[in-house]
Every structure is written in C-alpha cells, then in structure tokens.
Amino acid sequence: MAEIKCTVDNCYYWDSGNICAADAIEVAKNFFGDDKMEAGYLGAEPAKSNQTKCVTFKPAKVKN
Secondary structure, three states, X not given: OOOOEOOOOOEOOEEXXXXXXXXXXXXXXXXXXXXXXXXXXXXXXXXXXXXXXXXXXXXXXXXX
8 A cells, every 4th residue: 555644643543654554545525614515516626635534534542
C-alpha cells in the first residue's frame, strides 16, 4: 500500500511519523455544513481538500 501521510494523531490508525496504518482508506465528499445545501450541490465535485473527509477515521480511545 502507498504511504499515506496523516496528522490526525487521535485516530486509531495514526502511526508515528504521521503515517496512516490502516489497510485501506475511504475518502468521501464533505459538503455538509456548507451554506449551499441544495440537493444538486451535494453531488458537486470537491475543489479543495477541506471539501473531503476521511471516512476511515476511528477514535484512538473510546471514552466510557
């Protein structure tokens, strides 16, 4: 697998050196919270990195 850089150090898959240690990752569009919430806009193509999200993220520690 390619080396994936990640700085989200509270993720279960984060490894030293800012590496994602997941076997596979899933990235999705992230337009929720944008002021353009019409149905047609939700199918739009991301133009910036902040318009994407890592779906693979899992908290490193689960609080009881």
